[in-house]
Amino acid sequence: MKGETILTVDDIHCGYDGVPVIHGLSLTVMEGEIVAMVGGNGAGKSTTMRTIAGLMHPTAGRITFKNDDITRIPAHRIVSMGLSYVPEARRLFSKLSVRQNLEMGAYTTRDRAEINARLDRVFDLFPILKDRANQIAETMSGGEQQMCAIARGLMSAPRLIMLDELSLGLQPSLVDKVLETVVEIRNSGVTVLLVEQLVQESLEIADRGYVIQTGAIVHAGSSSELLASPEVRKAYMGM
Numbered sequence: 001m002k003g004e005t006i007l008t009v010d011d012i013h014c015g016y017d018g019v020p021v022i023h024g025l026s027l028t029v030m031e032g033e034i035v036a037m038v039g040g041n042g043a044g045k046s047t048t049m050r051t052i053a054g055l056m057h058p059t060a061g062r063i064t065f066k067n068d069d070i071t072r073i074p075a076h077r078i079v080s081m082g083l084s085y086v087p088e089a090r091r092l093f094s095k096l097s098v099r100q101n102l103e104m105g106a107y108t109t110r111d112r113a114e115i116n117a118r119l120d121r122v123f124d125l126f127p128i129l130k131d132r133a134n135q136i137a138e139t140m141s142g143g144e145q146q147m148c149a150i151a152r153g154l155m156s157a158p159r160l161i162m163l164d165e166l167s168l169g170l171q172p173s174l175v176d177k178v179l180e181t182v183v184e185i186r187n188s189g190v191t192v193l194l195v196e197q198l199v200q201e202s203l204e205i206a207d208r209g210y211v212i213q214t215g216a217i218v219h220a221g222s223s224s225e226l227l228a229s230p231e232v233r234k235a236y237m238g239m
């Protein structure tokens, strides 16, 4: 239901090989929102997403999805619970066709009719993928591959989708197109947590935002508050 909390990240700490990277990070996402987590290179955006997705586990803190504690749940089970993650750099199965990539995203179900219904939904959202259904993923343009990666993330029929750095390597006109699609995804009933280095562009489509710096949230607020904040503008928008 709109307005209820769908994701709570509560004071998590995590890192790699004992080196701490995230230092007590908290955030919440409400059902029906687009929330943007923005910040520069190495701030810890992808690490936070990987931790929420269950690909790594925090050393302290707690993550709640809907009403379930998912802090120690493995990644594949988190997907079946309705939380999907589209990692950075659109890792498609490069030798497989678009359709095969999409069907891989539906691995949580074996129901053929359900898989076909999901394919129809993502083809509605990305008509280009329907035309390219039999094309081998690696032969598509960067923008098409990004759409395929998002569509694959939607094939598990998530309640919440996390999108890491959609704009990476895309020309500005395509960035706008992909961000418009994010709004359509939300309008179709899927809550979105977005990670971006493009602070202004992503805040423009988001309801709320968090600014992350060296593993901690340094600013939080509505998108309009953050876009108007002199500190945020100076640090991230070159103004």
Ligand SMILES: Nc1ncnc2c1ncn2[C@@H]1O[C@H](COP(=O)(O)OP(=O)(O)OP(=O)(O)O)[C@@H](O)[C@H]1O
Pocket (backbone or CB within 6 Å): 016, 021, 039, 040, 041, 042, 043, 044, 045, 046, 047, 048, 088, 165, 197
């Ligand atoms: N696999 C890894 N092993 C060791 N350190 C890592 C690993 N991945 C990331 N880090 C370190 O963790 C910190 C946060 O990295 P992370 O990838 O989360 O940042 P980011 O905000 O996503 O950056 P970018 O905008 O460049 O994608 C960085 O200092 C990075 O070097």
Ligand SMILES: [Mg+2]
Pocket (backbone or CB within 6 Å): 045, 046, 047, 088, 165
């Ligand atoms: Mg990253």
